[in-house]
Amino acid sequence: MRDVAVVGFAQRQMAQFDGSPTMVELLVPLFADLYEQTGWGRKDIGFWCSGSSDYLAGRSFSFVSAVDAIGTLPPVNESHVEMDAAWALYEAWVKIQTGEVDTALVYGFGKSSAGLLRRVLSLQLDPYVLTPLWPDSVSIAAMQARLGLESGRWSEKDLAEVVAASRAAAIDNDYALLSGETSVDDLLAEPMFSDPLRRHDCAPVTDGAAAIVLAAGDRAREVSDRPAWIAGFEHRSDGQNLSLRDLARVPSLAAAAAALDLDGVGVAELHTPFSHQELMVREELGLDSDAVVNPSGGPLAGNPMFSGGLIRIGEAARRVWDGTTERALAHATSGPALQQNLLCVLEGSH
Amino acid sequence: MGKQLAAVIGVGQTHYRAKREDVSMAGLCREAVDRAMADANVGFDDIDAVVVGKAPDLFEGVMMPELYLSDALGAEGKPLLRVHTAGSVGGSTCNVAASLVQAGVHKRVLAVTFEKQSESNAMWALSVPVPFIMPVHAGAGGYFAPHVRSYIRRSEAPVHVGAIVAAKDRQNANKNPFAHLRNPDITVESVLDSQMLWDPIRYDETCPSSDGACAVVIADEDTASSSPNPAWIHGTVMRTEPTTAAERDQVNPQAGREAAAAIWKQAGITDPYREIDCAEIYVPFSWFEPMWLENLGFAEEGSGWKLTEAGVTALDGDLPVNMSGGVLSSNPIGASGMIRFAEAALQVRGAAGEHQVPDARKALGHAYGGGSQFFAMWVVGADKPV
Numbered sequence: 001m002r003d004v005a006v007v008g009f010a011q012r013q014m015a016q017f018d019g020s021p022t023m024v025e026l027l028v029p030l031f032a033d034l035y036e037q038t039g040w041g042r043k044d045i046g047f048w049c050s051g052s053s054d055y056l057a058g059r060s061f062s063f064v065s066a067v068d069a070i071g072t073l074p075p076v077n078e079s080h081v082e083m084d085a086a087w088a089l090y091e092a093w094v095k096i097q098t099g100e101v102d103t104a105l106v107y108g109f110g111k112s113s114a115g116l117l118r119r120v121l122s123l124q125l126d127p128y129v130l131t132p133l134w135p136d137s138v139s140i141a142a143m144q145a146r147l148g149l150e151s152g153r154w155s156e157k158d159l160a161e162v163v164a165a166s167r168a169a170a171i172d173n174d175y176a177l178l179s180g181e182t183s184v185d186d187l188l189a190e191p192m193f194s195d196p197l198r199r200h201d202c203a204p205v206t207d208g209a210a211a212i213v214l215a216a217g218d219r220a221r222e223v224s225d226r227p228a229w230i231a232g233f234e235h236r237s238d239g240q241n242l243s244l245r246d247l248a249r250v251p252s253l254a255a256a257a258a259a260l261d262l263d264g265v266g267v268a269e270l271h272t273p274f275s276h277q278e279l280m281v282r283e284e285l286g287l288d289s290d291a292v293v294n295p296s297g298g299p300l301a302g303n304p305m306f307s308g309g310l311i312r313i314g315e316a317a318r319r320v321w322d323g324t325t326e327r328a329l330a331h332a333t334s335g336p337a338l339q340q341n342l343l344c345v346l347e348g349s350h
Numbered sequence: 351m352g353k354q355l356a357a358v359i360g361v362g363q364t365h366y367r368a369k370r371e372d373v374s375m376a377g378l379c380r381e382a383v384d385r386a387m388a389d390a391n392v393g394f395d396d397i398d399a400v401v402v403g404k405a406p407d408l409f410e411g412v413m414m415p416e417l418y419l420s421d422a423l424g425a426e427g428k429p430l431l432r433v434h435t436a437g438s439v440g441g442s443t444c445n446v447a448a449s450l451v452q453a454g455v456h457k458r459v460l461a462v463t464f465e466k467q468s469e470s471n472a473m474w475a476l477s478v479p480v481p482f483i484m485p486v487h488a489g490a491g492g493y494f495a496p497h498v499r500s501y502i503r504r505s506e507a508p509v510h511v512g513a514i515v516a517a518k519d520r521q522n523a524n525k526n527p528f529a530h531l532r533n534p535d536i537t538v539e540s541v542l543d544s545q546m547l548w549d550p551i552r553y554d555e556t557c558p559s560s561d562g563a564c565a566v567v568i569a570d571e572d573t574a575s576s577s578p579n580p581a582w583i584h585g586t587v588m589r590t591e592p593t594t595a596a597e598r599d600q601v602n603p604q605a606g607r608e609a610a611a612a613i614w615k616q617a618g619i620t621d622p623y624r625e626i627d628c629a630e631i632y633v634p635f636s637w638f639e640p641m642w643l644e645n646l647g648f649a650e651e652g653s654g655w656k657l658t659e660a661g662v663t664a665l666d667g668d669l670p671v672n673m674s675g676g677v678l679s680s681n682p683i684g685a686s687g688m689i690r691f692a693e694a695a696l697q698v699r700g701a702a703g704e705h706q707v708p709d710a711r712k713a714l715g716h717a718y719g720g721g722s723q724f725f726a727m728w729v730v731g732a733d734k735p736v
Contacts (some may be wrong), residue, residue, distance in 0.1 A: 001454070021480075048590075054434075056412040059478045060406035061436055064720050068592045075605035078590035078724075079442055081408065082414055082434040091431065097453035099353045114577075123413035127469075128374055237430035238668060239421035255427055285604040340430065 003350055004096050005220040005227035008037040008213030009314035009350040013302040015176040016113045017207035021057035021063075023109035027069035030211045034105065038223045040211055042071055045213075045274045046101030048078040049092045051085030051108040052306050055120055064107060077101065084108060085210065086271075086309030086332030092214055093215050093233055102216045108307030109209035117205050117305070126240065126337060135242075138202055142194040144247045145276040149196055151248065154279050156196065162275040163200045163300055164222050170297025177204045177302040200300070201272035208304025210311045227350035228317035228328070232260040235342035240335065252330075253284045254342040260345055266325030269290045269312035271332045273299045280338070281331060291329075295319065311332065320348045356451035357574035358581040358695040360390025360567035366466035366680035368528070369468035370561040375415060376422035379464050382685075383423060386565035387459070389530050390577070394424035397567075398456035401445030401620045401655040401668035403433040403463040404684030406732070408475035410466055423462060435588070437544040437719025439463065440564065440687025441726030444715070446588040447568045448721060448728070452583075455571045459650040465682035472683070491556060491635065493721065495548035498637040502550065505640070508657035509550060512636035513541035514658055516555045516678060523667055523675025525704035530560045532681040541636075555636035555678075562682035564689045575708060577703075581695035581730040584712070585616030590708060593657040593721040600722050609725040613714075614647065618736065622714075623648050626729070628670040628697050630690035634677045639663065642716065643671070673697065673705040687717030691728055698732040 011035035012026055019025045033040055048070060052063045063080045070076055079089045079095075085108025092104035119138035148154045156246040161184055170179035178200075193199040213223075220227040229268045235250035238245060266348040268291050278300075282293060294300075299308055309332025314332035334340040362385025364370070369585040370378055387393065400423050402416040410412065417426075433441040440463045447461035473489050491708040502509065507641050520536045536554070544554035569655035574580040589609035591598065598604075610622075619625045631646070633639045640654035648669060649657050657663055663671035670680070676694040694715035702710075712731045718724060 034424070053413065054407050059480050060408045061720065063434070064436060064593060064723075067590055067723075068594075070590075072592055072595040073597055073604055075591040075603075075608050076588045077588060078435075079433065079446065080435050081586055082416075082432045091449075094446075094449050094453045094455055098449050120413065123407075123411070124417050126418045127410070127412045127415075182666050234418065235429050236427060237420045237425050239418075239426040240418050241421055244421075249382060324651060335414070339417055339420070 002216050003229055004093055004214055004216050005229045006212055006313065006317035006346060007215045007220050007223040007227045010034050010047045011175055011208065011210035011311050011314060013177060013206050013304050014207035015177055015206065016268035017111050021111040021114050022062060022065035023111065023128050023209050024066060024069045024099050026209045027066060027107060027109060030107065030209055031069060034211055036224045044101055044322055046077060047092055047095045047104040048076050049088040049104060049106050050080045051083050051088040052110060053082060056110045056112060056114065056305055057125055058114055083234055084309035084332050086313055087235065089212060089310060089313060090233060090342065093230060096214060102219045104209060104214045106214065106310065107209065107211035108310045110307060111207045111307035112205045112305045113207050123151035137336060138194045138197065141274040142197045142338050145196050145274065148276055149250045149275060151237050154276060156188060157184060158279060159201055159263045159275040160184040162278050163187055166294060166297045166300040169295050173296045173301060175302060176297045177206055179297060179301055197274065201275040203299040206267060206302045206304045208307055210307040212310060212313060212314055219337055226321055226348055227318035228346040230344060231347045232345035234259045237340045240339055244308050247337050250280060250338045250341060251285045253281060256343045260343055262329060264270050264286065264327045265291050265329045266327060267295060267316060267319045268329040269296060269298065269316045270294055271299055273303050275300060277296050282306040309342065320346050353452050354454050355571040356448050356568055356583045358566050358730065359366065359569045359574055359577040360386040361692045361696055362386030362389060362565045363401065364562045365528050365530045366562035366682060367558040368560065370466065371468065376419055376463065378466055378561065379419060379462055380422055381453055382461065382563035383462055384566040386567050390567035392458060394569060396458050397424060397460045399429040399450055399459050400425040400434060401431045401443055401447040401459060401461045403439040403688065404465055405437065406475055408470065409472050409683065410469040435719060436724050437683060438687050438717040438724040438726040439719065440685050440689065441691055441717030442588055442713060444566060444688055444691040444728060445588060445726055448583050448586050449655050451568055451570050460565065460570045460572055462563060462565040463682040463685040463688040466561045467559045468561050491548040491551055492508060494635055495551050497600050497722065498550055498635065501637060501641050502600065505652040505655055507640065509540060510542060511640060511655045511658055512555050513538045515633065515636035515639040516541045518664055519672050519676040519678040522673055522705055523679030526674050529675040530558050532659055536700050551635050557634040557677045557681040560680050560682040562680065562685055564685040564692055566692055579699040579701065581698045582734050584729040584731050584735040585613045587613040587730045589725045591723045593723055601641060602651060603722050605723060606725045609727055610646045613727045613729055622646065623669060625712060626714050627710040627712050628673055630674060630693040630716065631671055632687060632690055632717045633672060634681065636678065639671060670707050673702060673707060687726060691715035692719055693696060695730050698730050
C-alpha cells in the first residue's frame with residue numbers, strides 16, 4: 001500500500017446556517033483554509049470527492065451545485081458518495097492507492113436545520129414495511145439505549161457521565177455548539193426527551209461542513225514534517241432490518257476493528273450521536289482504558305450530518321500533528337442505530 | 351505495488367419495463383445481482399465488497415436506499431459504498447468498484463445500480479423549486495433542447511439525423527431481450543412523424559422512463575484468469591465541471607473532451623475511430639450521438655453527424671454505437687450508465703447475443719450526467735492491457 005496522510009483539515013459547525021442548502025458559501029472559505037494550510041492551489045489537487053444527501057437539502061442533485069465551490073474550468077477529476085464524507089475520504093484513499101493520483105481534497109456538508117432531522121431520517125428505513133410507521137432516528141436510538149439499561153450494561157448515570165465529559169472537553173473546541181462545566185446530578189434532573197434519552201443524550205441538530213486534504217508520500221512531507229499517516233482504513237455494514245438485528249451489538253464495527261491493529265491508540269474520536277453509543281463503540285473496539293475518547297467533545301457537542309464522521313478523522317489527525325498522541329483512531333457511522341461503521345487509524349511516524 | 355489488473359467477469363440485467371410492480375426495489379436489484387453472480391460463477395461468500403449506485407433518492411422516495419438494501423445485496427458484514435454522480439452514476443459506480451480491485455484492496459467486488467421510477471415521479475423530483483438555482487422546468491428534455499439546436503446550427507447538420515439515430519437504436523433494441531421499448535416497425539420516417547416535444551426533439555427521439563437494475567462482478571487478475579471470457583479494464587476516467595459558467599460550452603463540454611483524451615491515453619489508444627470496435631454512448635436524446643462522437647474524438651468537430659448519416663454507427667457499420675438499443679430504448683436512470691459499461695463488457699466477452707458485433711476486441715462504455723457536466727468512461731478489452 002502507498003503511504004497516504006491527512007495533511008489539511010478545516011471545518012465549520014453551527015446551529016443554523018443562514019445560507020443555501022448547497023453550502024457553497026461555506027465550502028469556498030473551507031477550501032481557502034486548506035489552500036493556506038497546504039500552500040497548494042486548486043490545480044495541485046488530483047482528485048475531489050464529497051459526501052452529502054439530497055434528502056437533507058430537500059432536492060435532487062444537491063451535490064451538483066456544491067461543485068461550484070471548486071471553481072469553473074478546467075474540469076476536475078471528481079466523485080461523490082451519498083454518505084458521510086468519511087466514506088468519500090475512503091474512496092479518495094483508494095483512488096490514491098491505484099497510483100492514478102497523489103493528492104485529494106474531500107469535503108462533506110449538510111444543512112440539517114432545513115427540515116425536521118429525526119423525521120427525515122425515517123426515510124432511511126425499509127420503505128415498504130417500516131417507514132410507513134415513521135419510527136424516527138431518536139426513537140430507534142432510545143430503543144437501543146433501553147436494551148443496555150435493562151441488561152445492566154449501563155445506567156442513566158453512566159450516560160450522564162458521557163455527556164458531562166463531552167461538555168467539558170468541548171470547552172476548548174471553537175466549533176462546538178454545546179460546551180461547559182456541568183454535573184451528573186444536574187443532567188439527570190433534566191426531563192426525558194425520548195425515554196430513556198434526555199435531550200443532552202442526543203447530538204444537537206447541527207449545520208456544517210468540513211474538508212480534508214490527503215496526500216501520498218513525498219507530497220505529504222512537502223506540507224508537513226509530521227503528517228497524520230493512515231495506518232489502517234476499514235469499513236463494514238450491518239444489515240438494516242431492525243427486527244433481525246441485535247441492536248445491543250455492532251458486529252460491523254467489531255469486524256472492522258478486528259481487521260486493524262488498535263494497540264497503542266492514545267486518542268479516539270468516535271462518531272456516536274447518542275451518549276449510550278459512545279459506551280457501545282468503546283466496548284466493541286476494546287480500546288486501552290487510558291485512551292482519551294472524544295477530546296473535541298465529539299458529536300454530542302456538535303454533529304453536522306454528512307461531515308460529522310469526516311470531522312472525527314480531522315480531529316484525530318490534528319492530535320497526531322500536534323504530538324498529543326502517536327496513534328489516533330477515528331470512527332464514523334451512518335444509518336439507524338450504528339448500522340454502518342468506518343475506522344481510520346492515524347499515526348505520526350510511518 | 352502499483353495498479354492491479356481488473357476485469358468484468360459477470361454481468362446481470364433485469365428486463366427493463368415502465369413499471370415493475372411485481373417486485374420491490376430489493377427484488378429488482380436481486381434479479382440483476384443473481385444473474386451477474388451466476389454469470390461470474392461466484393456466490394455471496396466470494397464477494398468482498400458491494401458498491402451501489404443510483405440517481406437522486408427522490409426518484410423513489412427513499413433516503414440512501416442502500417442502507418435498507420444491505421440485507422438483500424448480501425452486504426451484511428462487508429464494506430458497502432453508495433455512489434451518486436447524477437446521470438453518470440452507473441458509470442462512476444463501475445469505476446469506483448474497479449478502483450477497489452485496481453488498488454489491491456479487494457479481489458471481487460459486486461457493483462449494482464438501479465432505478466425504480468414507478469415508485470415516485472422523476473419529473474416531480476427534478477422540479478422541486480430551489481432558491482437561487484435556475485429551475486429545470488420541463489425536465490431534462492427542456493434543458494437539453496437548446497444545446498441540440500445550437501449543435502444543428504453550428505454543424506449545419508440536416509434535421510433528419512436525429513431520426514436516423516432514433517430508428518437505428520430502436521431497431522437494435524429489438525435484438526436485445528432486456529430492452530424496454532420494442533417497435534419492429536420504427537423507421538426514420540415514422541420518427542419524423544412523431545410529435546414534437548421540445549423542438550427539435552420529437553417524442554420518438556426521447557428516452558423512456560424505466561424500472562430496472564444492472565449488476566457487474568469485477569475481479570482481480572487471478573480470479574479473472576480462470577474466467578472463460580473476462581472483459582479486461584484498460585482504463586477508467588471521471589471528469590466534472592460546474593453547471594453554470596459563462597465560459598462553458600455545453601454542446602461540446604471541456605470535461606467530456608478531457609475525459610476522452612485521458613481514457614484514450616490510459617488505454618494506449620491513439621486513433622479511437624480505428625482502434626475501438628464498438629461503443630455504448632449515453633444518448634438520452636437522439637442528437638447526442640453525433641454530439642458525443644465529436645466530444646469523444648471519434649469525429650472532427652462539426653462532422654459527427656456525417657458518420658451517423660453514412661450508417662457508420664449502425665450495428666453493421668465501421669463503428670457500431672449503442673448496439674443494445676441504448677438509453678433511447680431503456681432508461682432506469684441510476685443504472686443507465688452501468689448498462690452502457692456492461693454492454694461494452696458483454697461485447698468484448700462475445701456474450702452480446704443477437705446484437706453482438708463480430709470479433710469485438712475493444713469497446714468503450716460512456717455515461718454523462720447533470721447539465722452535460724459529469725462524465726464517466728471505461729475502455730474494456732478481450733485481451734489484457736499491454
